[in-house]
Amino acid sequence: xxxxxxxxxSLSVTPGQSASISCKSSQSLLHSDGKTYFYWYLQxxxxxxQLLIYEVSKRFSGVPDRFSGSxxxxxxxxxxxxxxxxxxxxxxxxQSIQLPLTFGGGTKVEIK
Amino acid sequence: xxxxxxxxxxxxKPTQTLTLTCTVSGFSLNTPGVGVGWVRQPPGKALEWLAxxxxxxxxxxxxxxKNRLTVTMDTSKNQVVLTMTNMDPVDTATxxxxxxxxxxxxxxxxxTNWFDPWxxxxxxxxxx
Numbered sequence: 001x002x003x004x005x006x007x008x009x010s011l012s013v014t015p016g017q018s019a020s021i022s023c024k025s026s027q028s029l030l031h032s033d034g035k036t037y038f039y040w041y042l043q044x045x046x047x048x049x050q051l052l053i054y055e056v057s058k059r060f061s062g063v064p065d066r067f068s069g070s071x072x073x074x075x076x077x078x079x080x081x082x083x084x085x086x087x088x089x090x091x092x093x094x095q096s097i098q099l100p101l102t103f104g105g106g107t108k109v110e111i112k
Numbered sequence: 113x114x115x116x117x118x119x120x121x122x123x124x125k126p127t128q129t130l131t132l133t134c135t136v137s138g139f140s141l142n143t144p145g146v147g148v149g150w151v152r153q154p155p156g157k158a159l160e161w162l163a164x165x166x167x168x169x170x171x172x173x174x175x176x177x178k179n180r181l182t183v184t185m186d187t188s189k190n191q192v193v194l195t196m197t198n199m200d201p202v203d204t205a206t207x208x209x210x211x212x213x214x215x216x217x218x219x220x221x222x223x224t225n226w227f228d229p230w231x232x233x234x235x236x237x238x239x240x
Contacts, residue, residue, distance in 0.1 A: 001175075031223060039226045048208055048230035049159065060228065092159055096212075097223050100174045101149070101161035 002027050002095050006104035013083045014112045021078045021107045023093035028073045030097075037097035040069055040078045043106075044089040052091075053078065085111055114138040116148075116209050116231035123237050124199050130236060134192040134209030142187040143167055147212045149227055150183065150194045152205040160205075164224060165192055166214065199238045206233040 003026040013019045021040075029038045036056045041049035051060045053069035056076060066081045080087055088111055093104040120132035134148055141148065147166040153159050163183040164172040173181050182195045192209060210227035 033222055035222075037223050037225075048210075048233050049227075050230075051226050051228040054226045060226075094159075094226075096225065099164075099172055100176075101164075101224070103159040103161070105158045 001100055002029075002098055002102050004093050004095060004102050004104040006091075006093055006107050008107060009105070010108040010110070012110050012112050013080075015084060016082055019080045019083055019087075019109060021080075021091050021093075021109075023071075023076045023078070023104050025074045025076075025095055027098070029095050030073055036072065037095055038071075038076055039094045039096070040067075041092045041094060042087075042089050043092065049092060080109075083109075083111070087111075114211065114229055116211060116229060118207060118209050118231045118234040120207075120234055120236065122235060123239065125240050126200055126238060128199050130194075130196045130199050130203070132194045132196075132207055132209075132234065132236075134194070134231060136190045136192070136211065139190075139211070140187070141167055141185060141190050141192070145213045145215060147214060147224060148185065148192040149210050149212050149224070150192075151208045151210060151227070151230075152203075153208070153233075154202075154205040157205075162196075162207075163194060164212065170221075201238045204236065204238045206235045208233045 005024045007022045030036045040053040043049040057069040090106045115137045149164045150162040165183045180197045210230040212224045214224045215222045
């Protein structure tokens with residue numbers, strides 16, 4: 001199984017500041033078709049996960065441009081610029097290049 | 113607007129079989145490449161993928177739960193059903209279904225894409 005390791009476990013951010021979350025996979029997520037099967041989700045309290053970023057750096061429909069993804073191969077980063085109160089929740093990374101699909105353990109982001 | 117909704121029991125007893133239904137609205141499951149996945153989340157814990165089924169009835173399961181899971185698709189009802197046998201208290205979790213897709217060409221299918229949208233989830237407790 002591909003292990004997805006997220007850091008940090010939690011983050012406390014001042015509104016208007018930025019936050020970065022790292023996710024490392026135990027195997028490369030770059031497929032021979034040229035796509036990297038890596039995603040970021042945000043799960044707000046009491047809600048299902050919502051897709052933020054797909055294929056490393058592509059913002060999903062309706063996601064503010066404050067969210068940006070970067071990385072390649074096995075190392076990935078989500079950056080939230082100008083953090084707002086509505087950004088609190090748990091951020092998960094996920095890979096789908098190989099079954100079983102696996103998720104990171106999550107990073108809890110709160111506002112100071 | 114595409115929506116998914118999970119339904120089923122909120123409480124099951126140990127050793128019983130859980131049956132959950134995911135009803136999809138606003139989109140036909142009888143669409144090439146489309147699939148539905150199941151993911152669960154124990155209270156306060158991370159997400160765990162359980163199973164996938166595609167429009168062509170291709171089924172995929174988590175190896176750790178494969179012996180206990182069955183997933184079926186009824187395109188006439190636009191529903192996907194997940195059954196999990198021999199339930200245990202450790203299976204207490206919120207169970208989600210979510211839409212996905214994959215590209216197939218010339219007999220080769222590529223990895224599944226992202227999950228979106230997700231259903232609201234249904235909390236299932238396992239207790240005697």
